[in-house]
Amino acid sequence: MALNDYLRILRQRGWIIILLAILTAGAAFGFSRIQRTVYESSLKLLVRPARSDYGQSQAARELLGNYEQWLNSGYRAQDVINILQLDMEANELLGDVTVASDRLGMVLQINVENTDPDLGNDIVRTWGELLIQWQNAENDKNRQEDRITIEFQDDPKVVGASPNVNINTAAGGVFGALLGIIVIFVLEWIESGVVRRAEDVERYLDIPVVGRIPGQ
Structure with missing residues (x-):
């Protein structure tokens, strides 16, 4: 064409696109x-x-995987439940927790999802404190130069929330617009064989219209 x-x-038919975009955006907004x-x-x-030499640093990096497994445990979850009552x-609590590590930066990250942001911060703080206490107990068994220190980089904080109403509403509007375009082309395809105007004859047959029969 x-x-x-x-x-x-x-x-x-542009109104179809606008209507469906508004309807789906509104539905997404309401659902969110x-x-x-x-x-x-x-x-x-x-x-x-404790030492900054390559061997000690490499050993600490290798331990990050063990720390992840230690944190990602039902035992730790039960300890947190007992402490915070x-x-x-x-x-159930363990399913809301994810643990990841950055070996280059030698950082462990614990994320917790909860409907109460303050409680979520308390849970993740307690989870981190358990690891620090455990590592301190391990350090007591080692020489000073072989010890590994774990500490908070910062206080726990809320880094995200879901559902994101704005993103969901925008996505709903885009989906509705695309759906409207599909509907329009389906309607055009259905009506493609129907000739209603002189312009349709000229477009389909590629010949000029020289006359028409007046309507009764």
């Missing part, structure tokens, strides 16, 4: 608003060897 055909279609907001609290832990099961 020529550019004029597309412009004609938009003039005639009725969902309970889940906040993500994050804590970063710095891992520092939470009314939930260990597996």
Whole structure:
């Protein structure tokens, strides 16, 4: 089709795109608003060897994987539940926690999702404190120069929340617009064999119309 055909279609049926975009954006907005907001609290832990030589630093990096496994445990979840007196099961709490490590920066990161941002910060702080206490106990068994220190990089903080109403609303509007375009082209395809105007004859047969029968 020529550019004029597309412009004609938009003039005639553009309202379909606008209507569907508004409807789907409104639906996405309403759905997002009725969902309970889940906040993500994050804590970063710095891992520092007592010596800065390559061997000790490399050993500390190798331990990051062990720290991840130690933190990602139902035992740790139960300890946090006992300390904070939470009314939930260990597996339930563990499902809200993710642990990751950055070996280059020698940083451990713990993330916790919770509908209460303050409680989420308390959970992630307690989780980090458990690792620090455990490592301090391990350090007591080692010589001073072989010890590894773990400390908070900063206080726990909320780094995100879901659902994101603005993003969901925008995505709903885009989806509705795309759906409207599809609907328009389906309608055009259905009506492509129907000739209603002289311009349709000229477009389909590529011949000029020299006359027409007047309507009765």
